[in-house]
Amino acid sequence: MQQLANPNRLIAIADRWRPWLWALAGLLFGSGLILALIQSPPDYQQGETVRIMFVHVPAAWMALAAYTFMALAHGTAIVFRHPVADLAAKAAAPAGLCFTFLALITGSLWGKPMWGTWWQWGDARLTSMFILLLLYAGYLAVWQTIEEPRRAARIAAIVALVGFINVPIIKFSVDWWSTLHQPASVLRMDGPAIHVSLLVPLLVMGAAYGALFAALVLANIKSEILARRIRQIQISAASRV
Amino acid sequence: LDLSAPHIGFVIASYVVSGAAIASLVFVTLAKLRAQERKLADLARLRKQQDLVNDEQ
Numbered sequence: 001m002q003q004l005a006n007p008n009r010l011i012a013i014a015d016r017w018r019p020w021l022w023a024l025a026g027l028l029f030g031s032g033l034i035l036a037l038i039q040s041p042p043d044y045q046q047g048e049t050v051r052i053m054f055v056h057v058p059a060a061w062m063a064l065a066a067y068t069f070m071a072l073a074h075g076t077a078i079v080f081r082h083p084v085a086d087l088a089a090k091a092a093a094p095a096g097l098c099f100t101f102l103a104l105i106t107g108s109l110w111g112k113p114m115w116g117t118w119w120q121w122g123d124a125r126l127t128s129m130f131i132l133l134l135l136y137a138g139y140l141a142v143w144q145t146i147e148e149p150r151r152a153a154r155i156a157a158i159v160a161l162v163g164f165i166n167v168p169i170i171k172f173s174v175d176w177w178s179t180l181h182q183p184a185s186v187l188r189m190d191g192p193a194i195h196v197s198l199l200v201p202l203l204v205m206g207a208a209y210g211a212l213f214a215a216l217v218l219a220n221i222k223s224e225i226l227a228r229r230i231r232q233i234q235i236s237a238a239s240r241v
Numbered sequence: 242l243d244l245s246a247p248h249i250g251f252v253i254a255s256y257v258v259s260g261a262a263i264a265s266l267v268f269v270t271l272a273k274l275r276a277q278e279r280k281l282a283d284l285a286r287l288r289k290q291q292d293l294v295n296d297e298q
Contacts, residue, residue: 042243047246048242048248048252052251055256094269095266109251109254110251113247216270219270219271219274222274222277226280226281234284237288
């Protein structure tokens, strides 16, 4: 982990891994879409609508994974004084926001034909996911509005760590409260409850979203390191004048 | 995929929205990275020119 504390080394690692991750994401999305749209059969109850699951569920997984990554990165920055960890957390937020938005939109598009409603405020899973969207938006707003990077990182860490309470609430909301959203069917103690013909495309799409997330985070980390360098050059140039 | 199935519009809309959002996210991320790389290169070039002028003076 100490190796990653050196921004130059981190940029070198990011540059080396990024093309492979883009390629892997492209490959997984290609094969995942073939499996999801052509290979897998329609569900006996949901019919073709089940195919929404292949974009909805991975988006929801990655929304939670991205927030967990942010909380861990900020935790690392606080405990180990890791200089790049705050930037890694910031780098994950745009993708996390996008995945949360997609999980909500695609969930709504599935809910209308299956539940007969686009949205249900009384549902714990839906509402807690909406809170996650607000947390991502608030987190990014902190970075945008506070100019001094260290202060922004400190307040962003508070938002990320306090907001992390919402992650287990989202995961277990379907077990703790009996509401509209169905219980977990893949990440369960007694194994997946869905047929393998639907499980395989779902896992491939999940891996595609994961590879995409990793590539986006590496690109954003490099972007943030370069932005800090630009800021330092501009400050030193201004102080010389 | 049966395009005549009931509710197929919801399925298509899900994939179109997901594709558009992911493509936009990738485009914005890469554009931001390219912009930072260009800006840093410009600043480095300016700095070099300034150093040369200072040396001459």
